[in-house]
Amino acid sequence: MDYKKFLKILLASLILGLMLITTHIGQAFAQEISDDYSVHLAKDFGYGAGSNVRGTFSISVRGDQENIQRVIFMVDGKEMITISEAPFKFQFKTDDYGFGWHDLSVEVVTRNGETVVTESVRYNFLSPEEESSGITGIILPIGGIILVVLVISALIPLLGKRKSERTGGKPRSYGIMGGTICPKCGCPFPRHIFAMNLLVGRLDRCDSCGKWVMTTRATPEQLAVAEEAEEAAIAQSAEPVAVKDSEVDQLEASKYVDSL
Ligand SMILES: [Zn+2]
Structure with missing residues (x-):
């Protein structure tokens, strides 16, 4: 019991x-935990990528500065420094607090003697080795992207040249994208895959004049007309050479006649 x-x-x-x-x-x-105050970390000099930081940083408290009597900046719940007059800010080097993850917070003592703590923020203080590998991690992809862009821009004119071969009156093939007519020079050319679609049309590079022009897909009839005009233009530009040849022939003949 x-x-x-x-x-x-x-x-x-x-x-x-x-x-x-x-x-x-x-x-x-x-x-x-205070809603009125929050901890803020700013980079003064060094490396910062998201939560990964290394270098000289300033920790400060955000909120009504007028109502602060003193602040205690804390790392992992331990005091870094107590500051009793404005500005309530402390500059430090991440290396001085050990590498790895740290919780940063601020204990604020208000003018009426109340003590509040800010919500803590987590940062990874990088070692020199981690920092340099972090930098290469950023630079390598950027370098790769630049290289790819350079290679593509070098290949685009080559692709254009290959496709611009004239067929001399034979029906032309414009590929799956269809053909278009250059508004600048009037020559037909196959629409390129690399052209940029801008809703009202595609910004494409003309194979004949090399200019970037706004294009829309042309009908087979329109293309045929443009092809004929182009062939005629080529034939015309070739004519003076033919005239010269016949002139030379005539001269040769007259010389032969004169000597007789
Ligand atoms: Zn053109």
Whole structure:
């Protein structure tokens, strides 16, 4: 009988104790974590990529500066420095606090003596080795992208030249993208895959004049007309050479006649 009573009292006091402890912790957290103040980290000199940092940084507190009596900047819950007058800011080197993840927070003592703690922010203080590998990690992909762009821009004119071969009146093939007519020089050319689609048309490079022009897909009839015009233009530009040849022939003939 007494034994059972003792157990009941023990259990009840345990539950009561647990309830008191949890409510106390809850209250403590509710009071301490501040909505009015927050911790801020700014890079003064060094490396910063997201949470990965290394170099000289300034930790400061954001919020009503007028109501601050003093602040305690904290790293992993331990004091870095206490500052009792504005500006409430502290410059430090990440190397001085050890490499790896750290929680940064600020304990703010307000003018009316209240102590509040900001929510902590997590940063990974990089070692010199990690920093240099982090930098190569950024530079290598950028270098790769630049290289690819250079190679493509070098290949585009080659592709254009190959396709611009004239067929001399034979039906032309414009490929799956179809053909278009250059508004600048009037020559037909196959539409390129690399052209940029800008809704109202495609910005493409003319094979004949090399200019970037706005194009829309041309009908076979339109292309045939443009082809004929181009062939005629080529034939015309070739004519003076033919005239010259016949002139030379005539001269040769007259010289022959004169000598007789
Ligand atoms: Zn053109």
